[in-house]
Amino acid sequence: MKTLPKRRRRTKGSTVETKQRIVDAALAIAAAKGFEQATTAEIAQQAGVAEGSIYNYFRTKDDLLIHMVGQYASSFLRQLEDEVGEEQDALKKLERLISFHIRFFTQEGNIFQVIYGKTPGTRVRMARIIRVAIVPYVSILEGIIGEGIRQGKIRKLNPQVAASFLLGGMQLALLRRFFDLADYSPDDAIEHIREVYLHGLAAK
Amino acid sequence: MKTLPKRRRRTKGSTVETKQRIVDAALAIAAAKGFEQATTAEIAQQAGVAEGSIYNYFRTKDDLLIHMVGQYASSFLRQLEDEVGEEQDALKKLERLISFHIRFFTQEGNIFQVIYGKTPGTRVRMARIIRVAIVPYVSILEGIIGEGIRQGKIRKLNPQVAASFLLGGMQLALLRRFFDLADYSPDDAIEHIREVYLHGLAAK
Known part of the structure; x- marks a missing residue:
């Protein structure tokens, strides 16, 4: 694998950070107001970037939302894996999974809040x-x-x-x-x- | 119960018909394009009314959509009642209900088409x-x-x-x-x- 020159690596690093800042801002706003109501203007403001620069990272607002949902889902699945991974018996695995699922989506910041908003x-x-x-x-x-x-x-x-x-x-x-x-x-x-x-x- | 004068009754009759025409048009357009994409302009055109007159019957576009979903749900429940009503055994009732439910929502014009569109x-x-x-x-x-x-x-x-x-x-x-x-x-x-x-x- 070729290593990138130092300067390029740093740029790449802050690109990833900025992208993540945008996703985090979108998630926080969606959790408060709901998915549909989150505007790119608000997301940009909360992320501390220019509204137009969101489009350097995401082709459309939908792309951003899908990316956000994907991250949320991956985080859920990683935690689920920790919860049930060591269990060998499939029925016991499902037993633990049912508790984990219901508790996760009853917490603050659950996906229903992201979709429908807290207010x-x-x-x-x-x-x-x-x-x-x-x-x-x-x-x-x-x-x-x-x-x-x-x-x-x-x-x-x-x-x-x-x-x-x-x-x-x-x-x-x-x-x-x-x-x-x-x-x-x-x-x-x-x-x-x-x-x-x-x-x-x-x-x- | 007081009866309405004849003239008023006729007006009321055509009001109900117009309202139903608007709901039917909304349902047909939503089934083709999806819920979000149905515009009041298109609904009015298909129903043969002026766009503004939709607001004589429904306060907002959302009111119209909720009314449409409500009618759809009532129709489903009436048919379900016919299907399971005569069965006495609760488990057998549920057995019939599961078939009916899956078949109903697999048909043309099912609620998924109304929500997400056919196209x-x-x-x-x-x-x-x-x-x-x-x-x-x-x-x-x-x-x-x-x-x-x-x-x-x-x-x-x-x-x-x-x-x-x-x-x-x-x-x-x-x-x-x-x-x-x-x-x-x-x-x-x-x-x-x-x-x-x-x-x-x-x-x-």
Whole structure:
């Protein structure tokens, strides 16, 4: 590998630093106001660079946001690896992973804050969508799960958790197919979701 | 209940029709281009009304979108009710619900098309976010599930489906808490997700 001349190395070094300063600023602003509301003007100001110079590092505002999400995801996965890496038993690994995942995304600065913002004003749209689209559906699911518990067919679980889990799980299984990131068929999805979920729910 | 004079009733009737025409136009445009890309100018043109008159029916573009999502959700829930309503056994109800849900959202005009659009160009950002944030994580989950199948601890399931299901399920359980739409604690979420998922996954 060729070594770069000293001067070039220093320039490269501060380029990386500046890029990171921009990403950090974008993350902090998005965590406070939400993803959509973070403007390049504000990001530049917080990073201490000229607004135009953001475009020396990122082709578009979207590029910057994707880079930011990618860094966030890598950091999560590194910590997850530390958490579950030494465990040998796959079921125990998943057991630890579930705790780690829920705790990580309940902390300050979690990805929901980055996407929707901490301040109440900026998360209004998503809250309204959840209210009209998700709440009535999870209520129905909760009703069915509660019914099953009374019938003695479903183990005594928190119906709110169990209902949210089913709805979110189905939606991501669908979303992944929609973006061509999986090769299972709808029938496979149905069969395997039923197998995991219904077996998991069934009373002992 | 007082009846309205005839003239007023007719006006009210066409008001409802116009409002519905606007919602239908918004839905069609969002399904083709995606939610964010649907402009009021286009919606007005497709609905055959003046752009300004949209604001006689909806305070903001967001109001229109929320109304559209609400109608879409109601229609889904009516059909779901028809599908599972007569079933008495709660587990069988959920079994039917899972098929119905997956099939409904795999059809033409499903909510993913409404949110992200049918045309490849407009869903690029979400696809990139999924690629940097979700794909590496589900790959790890798939690896663990595959390991467990080889260890004989996990039943023979499609690891892609099982991994997507876990990730989506955890995220919605968290999202609902983030928007104050549930009263379970993070510890409750961990406990009940583990109980459903790990029990559902465990080899017989």
